[in-house]
Amino acid sequence: YLFADPPNWQDNPGAYEFxxxxxxxxxxxxxxxxxxGDMFAAFDQNGNVRGIGxxxxxxxxxxxxFWEIQVRSNIxxxxxxxxYYSAYDDExxxxxxxxxxxxxxxxxxxxxxxxxxxEYVKLSFANSxxxxxxxxxxxxxxxAGYQFSINGVDVIEVSGGxxxxxxxxxxxxxxxxxxFSLSGSVIGEGSGILxxxxxxxxxxxxxxxxxxxxxxxxxGTSIANNSPIETPLLFSHNQSTLQAFYFFHTVLIGDN
Numbered sequence: 561y562l563f564a565d566p567p568n569w570q571d572n573p574g575a576y577e578f579x580x581x582x583x584x585x586x587x588x589x590x591x592x593x594x595x596x597g598d599m600f601a602a603f604d605q606n607g608n609v610r611g612i613g614x615x616x617x618x619x620x621x622x623x624x625x626f627w628e629i630q631v632r633s634n635i636x637x638x639x640x641x642x643x644y645y646s647a648y649d650d651e652x653x654x655x656x657x658x659x660x661x662x663x664x665x666x667x668x669x670x671x672x673x674x675x676x677x678x679e680y681v682k683l684s685f686a687n688s689x690x691x692x693x694x695x696x697x698x699x700x701x702x703x704a705g706y707q708f709s710i711n712g713v714d715v716i717e718v719s720g721g722x723x724x725x726x727x728x729x730x731x732x733x734x735x736x737x738x739x740f741s742l743s744g745s746v747i748g749e750g751s752g753i754l755x756x757x758x759x760x761x762x763x764x765x766x767x768x769x770x771x772x773x774x775x776x777x778x779x780g781t782s783i784a785n786n787s788p789i790e791t792p793l794l795f796s797h798n799q800s801t802l803q804a805f806y807f808f809h810t811v812l813i814g815d816n
Contacts, residue, residue: 567645567652569601571612576632580661583668584613585626586644588653588678588784594625597647602631602640602659610640618670626673633661643781644678651782653678656700679783681775683708683754685768685791692758693768693791694721695737698751701777705740706754708773708787713759721753730755746778767792 573579586593586600600613613629631640642655656677659667668674679701687694697703705728718732718739726747728739739755747754773787 565650566597566599566647567601569599569609569612569645571609573630573632576610577634578632578636578661578663579611580631580633580659580663580665581667582629582631582659583626583666583670583673584629584676585624585673586655586676586678589680589682589786592624593644593646593678594627595646595648599645599647600627600629600642601645602629602642604633605639605641616670626668626670628670631659631661633663635661636663637661642676646784651784653784654701654777654779654781655679679777679781681783681785683770683773683785683787683789685770685789686753688768688791691760692756694756695754695770696752697722697747697754699747699749699783701749701783703747703775703783704744704778704780705738705776706774707736707738709771710735710737710757710759711769711771712767712790713757715757715759717758718755719758720756722747723755732757744778 594615598615601609602611604610610633611629611631613627615625616628617623617625638661640659640661644653644655646653656679677700681703682698684696685693686696715732715735715737718730718737723730723739726741726745727743728741728745730739737755767790769788769790771788773785775783775785777783
C-alpha cells in the first residue's frame with residue numbers, strides 16, 4: 561500500500577502586489593492529469609510558492625479536469641516555473657513549460673485551457689534475441705539517472721546506447737540496472753537506445769519484464785515513465801526455400 565504524503569506547499573497571496581490567471585490542462589504523455597489529491601503549484605527561481613492551483617471540472621465536457629491558478633509576483637517578466645504532485649504515486653514532477661509573468665494577464669479558459677506537460681520518459685524494448693535486448697527511450701526532457709529491475713532473465717552485462725555516449729556509470733546487481741553520471745552529464749531530450757542488456761541464453765517461451773523504473777532529471781526530481789513493460793524474446797523459426805511475402809499496414813491489439 562502507498563500512502564500519499566502531499567507536499568506542504570503554502571500560498572501567501574498578501575505578499576505580492578500583482579497577479580495573473582492561468583487555466584491549464586496538464587498532460588503526461590498525452591494523458592490528462594487531475595486525480596483527487598493531486599496538487600499543482602507555481603514557484604519563483606528561489607523555490608517560493610507563487611500560487612496553488614484549483615482542480616476544476618466543466619460539467620458536460622467529458623468530465624476532463626483542468627487547473628485554475630492565480631500566479632503572483634512583484635516583478636514584470638519574472639520567470640515562473642511549475643510543479644505537479646501526483647497522489648497516485650506520491651511523487652512531485654516538473655512541468656516543462658515556464659511562464660513569464662504579466663500582471664492581470666489571463667491565459668486560457670475553462671473551455672479552452674492552455675496545455676502544460678509533465679516531464680516524461682517512455683521506455684520500450686527493441687532488437688531482442690535469445691541473449692540480448694535494447695532498452696529504448698523516448699523523452700521530452702533530459703535524463704540524469706535511472707534505475708529499473710528486470711524479470712524473466714538473468715542479466716550478465718549492461719552497456720552501450722546513449723548511456724555510454726553520456727559517460728554514465730552503468731551497473732547491474734540482482735537484475736537491478738542502475739545508470740548515472742558522477743560528472744553531471746545527462747542524456748538529452750529525444751529518443752534512441754538507452755542501454756543494451758545481455759543475459760544468459762533463454763528459451764523462446766521466456767517473457768522479459770521491466771519494472772520499478774525510477775528516472776530522475778538534473779535536479780534529482782522524478783520523471784514520469786511508463787513502467788512496467790514486458791515482451792517475449794525473439795520467436796524461433798525455420799526458414800523454407802519456398803517463400804511468399806505479406807505486407808501488413810496496421811496491426812491492432814485491443815483496438816490499439
